[in-house]
Amino acid sequence: MHQLPWDQIDTVLLDMDGTLLDLHFDWKFWSEYLPEAYARHHRLPLDNAKRFVRQAVKQQTGTLNWYCLDYWSRRLNLSVADLKHDLKHLIREHPDVLEFLAQLKQLNKQVIMVTNAHRDSLALKLERTAIEPYFDHIISAHDFRTPKEDIRIWDFIQQVSPYDPSRTLLVDDNIRALNTARRYGIRHLLAAIHVSPYMDKVDPRGYPHFEHYAEIMPIKKITP
Known part of the structure; x- marks a missing residue:
């Protein structure tokens, strides 16, 4: 469990896939459903299709x-x-995410989603979940043609919603995004390591981390 200094945080930048939402949908789509569709469409053996899609995806990692x-x-x-x-029926929030977001708004934090997800994928996930109303801004890296693995994105976000890096928290399961944020000067960095109950935990690579949102709630429940 990681204790956050909430009194020193004004802005919370939140990733979506794996961080707020169960990554099982994306894993199932990219590793199984898409190769199957590719095999059917191009009349290929499934193993060949899986190999081709896997290699094609690997070539674009980090872009x-x-x-x-x-x-x-x-x-x-x-x-x-x-x-x-x-596969949209597989899209769901992690447990306690909505309560966590509600608490941030109750404390008047500026809450910004920063996702590498394409706008079409983002729209589908916002339609299938209840997270959208809690955000002051929802930013797709595609708006800037720059992924979070590129340090420039943190400056681009300032154009949409100014924030003080020294009083900002980024929560992300993407370690390379945390690395660029650290280099930019974002002070509070937290790795979300429990991306799905169906998948292995993320190696936080030395970053403060958490598994479940109950661990990092700004307002703790008082038990009688």
């Missing part, structure tokens, strides 16, 4: 293309955004 549904639709000759709707 905005990795997250870009338009890019993958062109690359695979499939409507990737439409295919995502087939």
Whole structure:
């Protein structure tokens, strides 16, 4: 459990996939459902399709293309955004996320989502969950054509919603995003390591970390 100095934090930057939402939807889509669709569409053996998609995704790791549904639709000759709707029933928040967001608003924190997710994917997930009303701003890295793995994004966000890095918290399961935020000067960094009950925990690489939102609630429940 990591104790956060909430009195020293004015702005909270939150990632979406894996951090607020269970990553099982994305894992299932990219590792199983999309290769299956690719195999059917191109009449390929499933093993060949899985190998091709896995290698193609690996080549784009750390780039905005990795997250870009338009890019993958062109690359695979499939409507990737439409295919995502087939698994939308798997989209869900982590436990206690809504209470955590409600507490941030109760404490008048500026709450900003910063996600690498494509706008089409983002829209689907906001439609399927109840998180949207808690945010002052929802920012997709695609708005700036710059992923969170690029230090420039933290400056670009200032243009949309100014914040003081020394009084800002970033919560993310993407260690490379935490690295660029640290280099930019964001003071409070927290790794979300429990991305899904179906997946291995993230290695926090030395960052303060947590598994469940009950551990980092700003307002602790008083038990009688």
